[in-house]
Amino acid sequence: MKEQIGIERLTGLLAFAKAGSLGSYTAAAQALSVSPSAVSKSIQRLEKHLGLKLFSRTTRSLSLTAEGRDLHARAIRLLRDAAEIEQAAFASRAEPAGTIKVTAPLPIGVNVLAPALPRFRARYPKLAVDLRLTDRLVDIIDEGIDVAIRVGDVVDSRLIARPLAPHKLCAFASPSYLAARGIPLHPRELAGHDCVNFRYQSSGQTLRWPFNVGGRILEITPEARVVVDVSDAVVAVLAAGGGIGISATYVAAPFVKRGELIPLLTDFAVDRFDITALWPESRRGNPNVKAFTTFLGEIFPSPAPWDTLIAENATD
Template identity: 60%
Template sequence: MHRLTGLIAFARVAALGSYTSAARALGVSPSAVSKSINRLERELGLALFARTTRSLTLTAGGRDLYERAVRLLQEVDALEQTAFAAKAEPSGMLKITAPLPVGVHVLAPYLPAFRRRYPKVTIDLRLSDGFVDLVREGIDIALRVGDQSDSRLISRPIAMHRIGAFASPGYLAERGIPSSIDDLAEHDLVNFRFQSTGQLLRWPGDRGKRPFDVLAPLVIDTSEAVAAALVAGGGIGISPTYVAAQYVSIGLLRPVLPELTVDRAPIVALWPESRRENPAVRAFVDFLEQTLVAPTPWDRTVDAHR
């Protein structure tokens, strides 16, 4: 059993590139990961990593073992999932990952209701805007925005990622409410920059027209910070409706220019093929579909304040 523990720790370090990241993924301390790998190296009589103060790379023997370990751990995982599937009631740990805005606004508010329905399921939610390899990192479910093509994963659309234009009541009282897209030239704008590409958001065109670029004196690369700047009177900006809705509901933001409200892409749930029969995974995906039926709670909030 301790050798299997060592292989699990080794595979996570090899996939993630550091003891700290592997420890975080496994829910243990970095020292525990280090001890497991050191024990495995002693038992195998093989150095698995070439270590320096700044890098950690696989040795030739480590690369060969990693390929074999991944196959072995996938088999162990499949056996574990088969055992889970044999239980009628969803239970056990459910590891979920999502981008930060989706996790905060789309997932987290509904997790308590899910746990009240399935009290034997525990949830480990990990939020990151970086790419997460579900198979290598042992994640059960991911929520992502947009079409995701990966033959190893099963996907299902859960809700729609919709964006719209918003501003604070104070800003609109001072500068006026725009009646058309052309009026934006007379307003301060707040724009969003994608962290993944560094590109600026192109604002949606009216009624199927091509998206257009804007000149904005304020550019921010997280959705929450864009919304916070708008609440503070920074101007007019584009926000996902699931981010803006909480501010709209308490009167801190108002939707403007309904022609700029468009569906961008589906929010998709993905899970590894090995989790297909896992009762907790099936229950969670079904719960999201039932809870986030269109129009979603956040879109109803925004539409009610137009």
Template identity: 65%
Template sequence: MTEQLSLERLTGIVAFAKAGSLGSFSAAARALSVSPSAVSKTIQRLEQQLGLRLFTRTTRSLALTPEGRDLHDKALRLLQAVEDVVQSAAAAQSEPSGTLKIAASLPIGTRLLAPALPEFRRRHPKIAIDLRLSDHFINLVEEGIDVAIRIGPLADSRLVARTLAPVRLQAYASPAYLQARGTPLRPEDLSQHDCVNFRYQTSGQVMRWSFRVGGRTVELTPEAGIVVDVSDAVVEVLTAGGGIGMAASWIAAPHVRRGSLVPLLTEHAVESSVITAVWPESRRGHPNVKAFVAFLEEVFGRS
């Protein structure tokens, strides 16, 4: 005899799928827009109904039990099916509405997206924006993200992508620093200067500087007296006279306009990567995503 699936049990399965993927009740609660206690109680009721223990809990960790691992993949498939139903229904709407969840890195989010969002909402007042900024990798499907803006090659071929703009990297320094120390004319001149470098939070590696020299790209890692792991901080150190550093042109642009930074070695600058909008296949055709991606092309075209 097949047991009927209740709404309460379905809710528990959704919470279980999210918690198992994200590794904590708190993360699942954020993804589902509920409280951690609600997720915990829902999963406890599901365990009682199934007669199984799905998680091993300690004060510091949450791990799937062997039985939980066996059921988790099936729960994820059910969750994806539910998402597909919701997205298909939303795609049938003629006007964008509801919540649009967006993920981006801190520099892109603060410098390019945040200032543009009021204009997007003026055009689409029925859309509420949920913008999540982090320099760490986010799984769009598991965290329910509608659109993410990323820099670099697309690692997940299951995502739909739209290229927005190239990333142009260039050397910069403050006028005061250049007056005191002189202006480098070639990349090799950097060895005679104070340098400020960037460390990637994801890998812990410092950035290699790329330059176009004689029709080819050369890379070097200068000795740096200051290393930081946030790109905005690199620019702030440079404007304070800390030395010469590399920055994306769209991050440095406001400082260049104000005269607090000067572009260097311009003829040697390279386009190192691209900025890309990505979204899950299930969001293809969704009116919110279509409207926002079209808006992004305007924003990055101006930038």
């Protein structure tokens, strides 16, 4: 007769599957909504029961042992089966409730999603939102994310994708800077201006400024007097008179509305990518996901209000 698996051992297998996929007890703990020490203890108990060392640990890294790699694929199947059971239970429930895990890039989360969450919570008081803002490319399936917002083209057969709005980039500067230095009417005139640029935290590369010139995309990397690695900091520097910079329109729009920034070179502005909502195929019938993705359609209307505001306040 086969020995029945206990709750403690099952918990250890789930913790092992997450930690093996994410390469970190801390990341696994966040995905499972428990403490890192709980993950560590569960895996230690599992290793003791199996008589195997599943991970090689140092102060800086966590990697699967040869025995751990052999067992990890089976543990992942267990994790996915558990997720499917949970989703089937959610789908049978009509009213959204529990917790929905959402991930998004920091600028979209801060400027679009976060201000709208109180309205969403008022509509669905039994549904809590766990919003995770990061520029890291999150593995939606392995990290148990319900809905992800991303910028750019995404191809993954495991995911359902819905375009939300164009990701329009435009140049901006403050009225005081333009009064002192003049208004550029063509991208080539930026060479005579102080420029503020953005650096990607993930790669360390600075943003190449795209402009649509004569139907072709021209990319330039201006000589920047200030470089920062957070999008909202770029517009803060610009609003303080720091020069000319490129920003997504949804980040700059509040500054434009208050008269602190003026859109520039709008005839050359580029819709570089789409902002897209993604969720796992397994959550197609999940009422929480249905409620949130429907709400996303409301806060990303077409045309986007921030793009309309920019067009109304353009200098050219």
